[in-house]
Amino acid sequence: FNTVFENCFLITSSPLIPSNRIQGKLQNIKLVKNRPSSISNLFQQGKLFHTAVESLLLAKEIAAKEQEDDTGVSGYVRSVKHVIREVTGVRALESAVQHEALGYRGLVDCVAEYRGSLCLIDWKTSEKPKPFLQSTFDSPLQVVAYAGALNHDKNYDFQVNCGLVVIAYKDGSPAHSHYMDSALCDLYWDKWLLRLEEYREKEKEARAE
Numbered sequence: 001f002n003t004v005f006e007n008c009f010l011i012t013s014s015p016l017i018p019s020n021r022i023q024g025k026l027q028n029i030k031l032v033k034n035r036p037s038s039i040s041n042l043f044q045q046g047k048l049f050h051t052a053v054e055s056l057l058l059a060k061e062i063a064a065k066e067q068e069d070d071t072g073v074s075g076y077v078r079s080v081k082h083v084i085r086e087v088t089g090v091r092a093l094e095s096a097v098q099h100e101a102l103g104y105r106g107l108v109d110c111v112a113e114y115r116g117s118l119c120l121i122d123w124k125t126s127e128k129p130k131p132f133l134q135s136t137f138d139s140p141l142q143v144v145a146y147a148g149a150l151n152h153d154k155n156y157d158f159q160v161n162c163g164l165v166v167i168a169y170k171d172g173s174p175a176h177s178h179y180m181d182s183a184l185c186d187l188y189w190d191k192w193l194l195r196l197e198e199y200r201e202k203e204k205e206a207r208a209e
């Protein structure tokens with residue numbers, strides 16, 4: 001249930017969510033990071049992979065090459081290269097978004113054009129194949145949550161109505177990219193609103209007990 005909320009934090013301005021809950025959530029994430037090294041390595045790899053992808057997108061080929069050699073994420077990077085070739089016109093990278101009315105915020109991986117359509121892009125690493133959008137669990141919810149936040153965030157002077165979930169593989173096999181057109185995004189947006197409501201209800205119940 002909470003997968004999306006590990007990436008999307010409810011913000012303190014929301015009257016329903018007391019700030020100590022938010023703090024608790026952030027601390028939980030830190031706790032996970034302090035677990036045995038295999039898990040923190042996974043986190044580290046994910047982070048390095050994101051950095052390598054950014055470098056590629058920013059055409060810092062030299063930096064990307066160094067990262068490939070040094071960090072053991074070369075498989076992931078090789079995996080997404082064919083997708084990156086089709087990504088142009090980058091508008092945002094690792095950029096904070098906030099939906100004030102709905103009370104949540106998050107960090108967007110990338111907003112760029114994919115095959116000519118402006119998309120909110122989320123890069124994911126995986127060791128198992130995820131050939132269908134349905135096999136990416138809550139990723140589509142996360143994408144529309146971020147897109148909705150960006151569209152309501154005064155810091156952005158553009159709107160994004162499509163999404164792309166890219167699944168990169170450790171062994172370097174070609175990444176799966178799952179395009180979400182605006183109709184599909186609308187569908188998931190409704191699901192996201194339901195999820196938010198469920199979450200608020202749970203919070204309310206927890207406080208009533």
Ligand SMILES: [Ca+2]
Pocket residue numbers: 109122123124
């Ligand atoms: Ca990501």
